[in-house]
Amino acid sequence: MSDAKLLRGTLVLTAATYISKMLGLIYVIPFTAIVGQTGNALYQFGFIPYTVLLSLATLGVPLAVSKFVSKYQSMGDYQIGYRLLKTGILFMAVNGVIAFLVLYVSAPLIASWIVIDPNELKGNSMEDVIFTIRMVSVALLIVPIMAIIRGFFQGHQSMGPTAVSQVIEQIVRIIFILLAVYFIIYVKDGSLGLAVGIATLGAFFGAGAGMIVLLWYWIKRKSLILNEVKSSTVTHTLSLKEMYKEVIGYAIPLSFIGLAIPLFQLVDLFTVTNALSKSGLMAEGEPVTFFAIFSSTAHKLILIPMALATAFSITLVPTITKSFILNDRKALQQQITKTFRIILFFTVPAIVGLSTLSYPVFSFFYWPNEVEMGGMVLRYYAPIALFFSLFAVSGAILQGINKQRFAVIALVCGLIVKLSLNYILLYQWGPLGGIFSTYLGYALSIAIMLWAIRRYAGYQFNELFKETTSVFVFSTIMGLYAWIVMIYTQHHFPIVNWTSAAIVLSSSVLVGFSIYILLGYRFGVIQSVLGNRSRQQSFNSKQNED
Template identity: 50%
Template sequence: MILMADTKLVRGTMLLTSATMISRFLGLIYIFPFTILVGQQGNALYQYGYLPYQLLLSLATMGVPMAISKFVSKYNALDDYHTGQRLFRSGLVFMTATGFIAFLVLFLMAPVIAGWVLPSNGDPSGNSHSDVVFTIRMVSIALLIIPGMAVLRGYFQGFQSMGPTAVSQVIEQVARILFILATAFIVLEVFGGSLGLAVGLATFGAFIGGLSSLFVLLYFWRQRKAGIQQQISESKTDHQLSLTSMYKELIVYALPLSFVGLAIPLFQVIDMFTFNDAMAAYGANAGEAETAFGVFSRTTHALIMIPVAIATAMAVNLIPAITEANTNRDVEKMHGLITKTFQIILFFTIPAAFGLAILATPAFASLYGLQDIGIGSMVLSYYAPAAILFSIFAVTAAMLQGMNRQKYAVAGLCIGLFIKLGLNYGLIASFGALGGVSATIIGYTAAIGFNVWAVGKFADYRFTQIGRQAAMIMGFTAVMAIAVYIVREGGAVIFDTSGQAGFVTILIFGVLIGMFVYLILAIRTGLAEKVIGNRFAFMRKR
């Protein structure tokens, strides 16, 4: 019975991880055609609505799915299904109420937020105040249903049933993306409508996606309700916890998960509220500032999040094992898992980040076209190394959570945010969009420095254990970078770069050559085998 339960849990976890990766991948890929339709100013307008929505959604849900899952699973294991059901019922009411409050706040505050976001000099070359208000209000409607839906997902997961969450996540993303792209195309290309109308209606896709996901979850609920009710009726225990006690326990689970998960959105919100005025001080008009913001916060950000998503998905799978080793006080095992996690992160993100920096021009041109290629390739080349920082912060924060040191992960994030907030305006006013990149990198570096110190202190871990592998990765990346640079420069001479096709060809050759050089070096020296197993052992140099 225990073996069957473990098998079910592993299978469910793999299913949910796969669904999360698919959803993230789709969420990144659709930005390419969307940018072709609406341009960088359209992306900036989309961010004006989506970033406040994302922030309020996270505050309204507060990491609820995972927290409810942990709570329900705990009491189910104690053969007390009544307590989980009481939390589920009250949670639906409470989270629906918080979603409604969040909706009202965002809907009513839209004019104020628009005033904060747009340049104070009233430059008409950018998006209008009314367009920003419309966009914010359209996306705010999704807050009416998604927080309550999070409770249903968490309840299913508490029964180790990951299928409903996995399927609903993918359906939500597919429905959202189809609506966004179809709406933007119809408004702009079929009816010749305005950019503000197209982007504003596109953000309503968050509600359409949420509604589609809710229908999926209700279908699963109908299928499984009888079985859940039977388990509840057969419960042998009822702890009779008060609602106050249940919510206190839930908050302990949820708040650290929620706050640390907000790291990137919080950094981006700081940019949103400071970027345009700082760019005006730099000498850019509103249109130029919004183009730069669209490039920085959405299009280049989407590219650098690809290696981050891959690396963190592989590394974070080791976090439950770190939690178990910490609980069992198995220091040697925990040290080995921490080493393995850092090896995976560095092995994938360092070459990907520096490769992307070198191939910034062909990458941006291939995926977004030649319009705005100057600002796009410049920002991407400087911003790409941040992928390493995003990945390391995510796993160090997860490690601290696994060691029950969540408050240190939160403290590290606060340090980074304060530095970002303090530096952002001045750096952007002095260096333009690259100032925003620099403030993000400095802020994340400080947060990581604190997290690394905390991991070393509480795990009694010495980071010299990964020193040799890190040096090898940096050395192989340097060789790879030289090869990719030669391909890029040679390709610019050989292929016609007056059109998109030439850049696509350079990008393909650059990626293939870079991967070949790096992997051959890593395999032949045994580094790849050490990090990701013996899949390539037959290619090692004897």
């Protein structure tokens, strides 16, 4: 894949991912207004186990299939990828049924692990938690099949089907969720537990819409794909056992990489409310509120800066695999450097802004739902977006150079740290303990992955560190100016309602963003990130002449 095609594919998926993340954030605003933080917590009680089972059912299939198809296409064999698609659809359908049955049947047991003291549920019952888990499990019947189709298209370096289906899936899911909770609570005067449980069926209807989009793309491109299959210049006679052994060899490590955030959240799911309840550091009901903010409302805001890394992790695997197979070390180095540079350029200022402006940000999106606790959580938790991004991209790089086992090792080590410290830190330090244990776990995981990239890809980080130091400096300056503007505007417009929060936030963001862009342009960082080296060289020459 050329740099232009890499960038184009990345932009397509980045746009789709950002749209999905923004929709996921926007819908939480009216959803929270209707069901409150307790409803958010109940939704997460079902959605987190579903996400873990979904990752296990799909086994990292999209990226694994993408890598498999890309690898053999680079050798001139288009037939084996098509064969994988035909047999894989049945395989993934069986996986989905098994995952659905496991989650549906085990719902009572999972619920008992999540909530030990039903009093923390603020009027809801354990039956509500069980119902929510069972309703969301139905989506597992469809989503795994979508995974292999998306991977097949991505292996053909076609990101459109994944991007469009992803956005349509999210739109339909969100419409169903909001209509369901509104109708049950306001029209039928139903219970919160019933409303949230039915709302989780949105995952099923969204997946159905996404599947329709993928089938439309398949019908549209079927003749072209079949012509490619016939034009194969090489034919690999792999048995089904050999073919799936190779794909599963890619997929299992990828499933662990994709499970990183859900597994960390799973640790929180089984420890946060229980540890905080027993610690006595929070009043009754507050642990559930914190969990809702930590795992949902604040978490949604934090995932937005990570969207770019998610897109890069998808597009990186085929292109790095190709460079690695062709032993093109120069291209490999350039691809890794460009990826890290862009990730840092966009992610660092975003997390500085979220952390600095945490209270007006949370107030703007979720007023008046628990803005004090939400602002506190967002202030300390926002920098985790950088850790999420580095983990996702590093895992994709390791997958591309066939060293994915180090990503698995890294994740396991990070999870051990999280699991070992989470309950203790929560019990001793309160809510911040869960946040800090996440930092420590991800920090260890990333350190292991970067070490592996340096050793096995021969990548040198020195140049990257020099180039990106300015990003951290400019982001710090930006954060300082944004903080000053925030303090000034809060003096004249205290945050007592949504309007004042909007005034404080918009003025602070405008000044901060302007400062960052001006500094980036003035010192050539923007030109470097976008690849406009001639302009940078011209700027340097002018400086030397002066």
